[in-house]
Amino acid sequence: xxxxxxxxxxxxxxxxxxxxxxxIYVNRVNFIxxxxxxxxxxxxxxxxxxxxxxxxxxxxxxxxxxxxxFVTYQYDDITPxxxxxxxxxxxxxxxxxxxxxxxxLKAMKYIVEEVPESQMLIISNFFGARYLMNxxxxxxxxxxxxxMGYTLKPEVYFQNSxxxxxxxISECFPMVLSETKIYGIPxxxxxxxxxxxxxxxxxxxNNDDPKIIANESIKILKxxxxxxxxxxxxxxxxxxxxxxxxxxxxxxxxxAVYNGEYYYNKxxxxxxxxxxxxxxxxxxxxxxIIKVRNQKMKNLTLENIIKFNFVNK
Numbered sequence: 001x002x003x004x005x006x007x008x009x010x011x012x013x014x015x016x017x018x019x020x021x022x023x024i025y026v027n028r029v030n031f032i033x034x035x036x037x038x039x040x041x042x043x044x045x046x047x048x049x050x051x052x053x054x055x056x057x058x059x060x061x062x063x064x065x066x067x068x069x070f071v072t073y074q075y076d077d078i079t080p081x082x083x084x085x086x087x088x089x090x091x092x093x094x095x096x097x098x099x100x101x102x103x104x105l106k107a108m109k110y111i112v113e114e115v116p117e118s119q120m121l122i123i124s125n126f127f128g129a130r131y132l133m134n135x136x137x138x139x140x141x142x143x144x145x146x147x148m149g150y151t152l153k154p155e156v157y158f159q160n161s162x163x164x165x166x167x168x169i170s171e172c173f174p175m176v177l178s179e180t181k182i183y184g185i186p187x188x189x190x191x192x193x194x195x196x197x198x199x200x201x202x203x204x205x206n207n208d209d210p211k212i213i214a215n216e217s218i219k220i221l222k223x224x225x226x227x228x229x230x231x232x233x234x235x236x237x238x239x240x241x242x243x244x245x246x247x248x249x250x251x252x253x254x255x256a257v258y259n260g261e262y263y264y265n266k267x268x269x270x271x272x273x274x275x276x277x278x279x280x281x282x283x284x285x286x287x288x289i290i291k292v293r294n295q296k297m298k299n300l301t302l303e304n305i306i307k308f309n310f311v312n313k
Contacts, residue, residue, distance in 0.1 A: 055279030080184030095128035110214035186230035201234020
């Protein structure tokens with residue numbers, strides 16, 4: 001990034017595809033000031049997280065603009081799930097401990113006690129994820145958990161599922177959340193309420209207790225009208241993420257960068273920003289969560305984060 005910033009005849013757009021919380025969770029706190037100081041010295045930066053882009057990066061002096069990811073499916077081209085099954089899906093990189101599939105499996109242990117016919121389908125490449133298969137055995141869930149492997153067509157499972165459990169510890173613009181919502185599937189997330197698609201048909205559990213995740217799951221699985229309502233809200237909320245809108249903004253962005261900083265900043269100012277109080281609430285919520293998850297951060301304050309001196313603290 002430093003080398004690219006030195007180029008005078010090439011304009012570089014840096015695409016930030018992670019939340020700064022991730023670096024704390026993966027125990028790379030010292031990497032944060034190095035990376036974000038380079039963002040600060042960069043002319044064109046893309047952010048995918050509203051509260052980071054609209055509030056935090058502004059405080060840190062990073063000249064970023066908010067974008068959404070392109071979504072996998074065209075809204076009007078798919079047939080949503082009829083939510084008639086008791087199938088639960090977890091989909092993603094199962095070997096990535098930050099995705100915390102184990103938390104979903106532990107919740108499943110409680111779910112089957114109330115909804116014994118429920119099935120959890122795990123869609124993932126399982127290289128490096130043997131620990132999950134061992135966990136299924138130790139929890140005696142062999143009859144209720146199926147490892148489906150990796151597929152290029154997850155829609156086969158989306159069309160036949162009624163709930164998606166998404167226990168990831170940190171996200172930016174998670175595709176699987178968008179995909180399941182487009183298919184009208186209710187979602188349960190664990191604390192990542194700051195991502196763009198977190199509203200609408202999504203239950204946010206600010207807790208890593210599998211029993212609490214299970215309780216919310218049981219409510220959805222036992223009440224068809226409730227999950228149908230959540231599914232409808234989930235699907236309708238995805239209209240604002242249509243690819244046509246994202247493509248139009250990318251075209252405007254590239255033209256603005258081509259023409260210079262004035263046009264980039266003008267485009268940036270046209271964006272509707274989230275309210276400062278909402279951004280602070282997101283920060284406070286994440287601060288409370290991370291103090292529970294990481295005792296090393298128990299003295300971290302909102303002021304430390306905003307002033308960017310939390311690494312030294």
